[in-house]
Amino acid sequence: MNIVGENKSFGGRQLRFTHAADTLGCEMNFSVYLPPAAEHERVPVLYWLSGLTCTDENFVHKAGAQQYAAEHGLAIVAPDTSPRGETIPDDPDAAYDFGLGAGFYVNATQAPWSKHYQMYDYVVEELPQVVSSACPIDGERAGIFGHSMGGHGALTIALKNPHRYRSVSAFSPICSPSNCPWGIKALSNYIGGDKSAWKAHDSAELVRIAERHLPVLVDQGEADDFLAEQLKTERLEQASAEAGYPMSIRRQPGYNHSYFFIATFIADHIKFHSRYV
Numbered sequence: 001m002n003i004v005g006e007n008k009s010f011g012g013r014q015l016r017f018t019h020a021a022d023t024l025g026c027e028m029n030f031s032v033y034l035p036p037a038a039e040h041e042r043v044p045v046l047y048w049l050s051g052l053t054c055t056d057e058n059f060v061h062k063a064g065a066q067q068y069a070a071e072h073g074l075a076i077v078a079p080d081t082s083p084r085g086e087t088i089p090d091d092p093d094a095a096y097d098f099g100l101g102a103g104f105y106v107n108a109t110q111a112p113w114s115k116h117y118q119m120y121d122y123v124v125e126e127l128p129q130v131v132s133s134a135c136p137i138d139g140e141r142a143g144i145f146g147h148s149m150g151g152h153g154a155l156t157i158a159l160k161n162p163h164r165y166r167s168v169s170a171f172s173p174i175c176s177p178s179n180c181p182w183g184i185k186a187l188s189n190y191i192g193g194d195k196s197a198w199k200a201h202d203s204a205e206l207v208r209i210a211e212r213h214l215p216v217l218v219d220q221g222e223a224d225d226f227l228a229e230q231l232k233t234e235r236l237e238q239a240s241a242e243a244g245y246p247m248s249i250r251r252q253p254g255y256n257h258s259y260f261f262i263a264t265f266i267a268d269h270i271k272f273h274s275r276y277v
Contacts, residue, residue: 105153221255
C-alpha cells in the first residue's frame with residue numbers, strides 16, 4: 001500500500017492511497033481525510049460511498065466535508081465505486097450505469113462479473129482492515145453515508161450490518177433498486193434474474209425485516225431529475241412507516257442531484273453522525 005497523494009486541509013491531512021485489493025483482484029485507490037485530532041489519538045470514522053461514474057476523488061474535491069470533519073474530529077474514508085483495470089469487465093456498450101464506475105456495492109454472483117465485482121465485501125470487510133492498518137482510526141466507532149448509488153450502498157450495508165455502524169445517512173439514494181431502471185439493470189446482471197434475491201440489496205425491503213434500528217438521515221432534493229424514475233424515495237418513506245422504523249427523510253425544495261446539493265447539507269450529515277460515533 002502506498003500514499004499517492006497528500007494535502008493539508010483545515011489542519012488535517014487529505015490522503016490518497018493505492019493498494020492491491022484481494023477481494024476485487026485488482027489495484028484500488030481510496031481517499032482518507034484525517035482530522036487534526038488524529039495526530040494524537042485514534043478517531044471515529046465515516047465511510048463515504050459515491051454514485052455512478054464517480055471515483056474516490058469526487059467527494060474529496062466537491063463536497064467541502066473536510067472543514068466539518070476537522071471540527072468534529074472525524075476521519076472520512078472514500079473508496080472507489082468499482083474494481084478498475086484493463087482486465088476488469090465493463091458494460092458491453094460502455095454505458096455509464098453498469099460495469100466500471102457502477103459496482104452498486106453488491107457481491108456479483110454471475111459471470112463474468114463475479115470474479116472482480118465484490119464491492120460489498122470490499123467495503124464491509126477488506127477496506128476497514130486496510131485503513132485501520134495505515135491510519136489512526138477507531139473502527140469500533142464507525143458510520144456510513146453516500147450519494148445516489150452510494151446512498152443505496154450505505155443504507156443497505158448499514159441495514160444488514162447494524163453491529164458494524166452506529167449511524168447511516170444518504171443523499172438522493174436509490175431507495176428501491178428492484179423497481180427502477182438503474183437497479184434492475186445492475187441486479188439482473190450482477191445477481192441474476194431471481195428477483196427474490198434482489199430484496200437483500202433493496203433498502204425499502206430491508207427496513208421491513210430490520211431487527212435493530214440505527215439512526216438514519218436521508219436528504220432528497222425535490223428538483224432532482226432522477227427522483228420519480230430512479231430514486232423512489234416514496235417507497236422508503238412508506239416502508240419505514242409501515243415497519244415502524246424511525247427515519248429522518250427530508251425533502252429539500254429546489255435542490256437537484258448535484259454536488260451543490262451535497263455541499264449544502266454535508267455539515268448537517270457530519271454533525272448527525274458525530275452524535276453517534
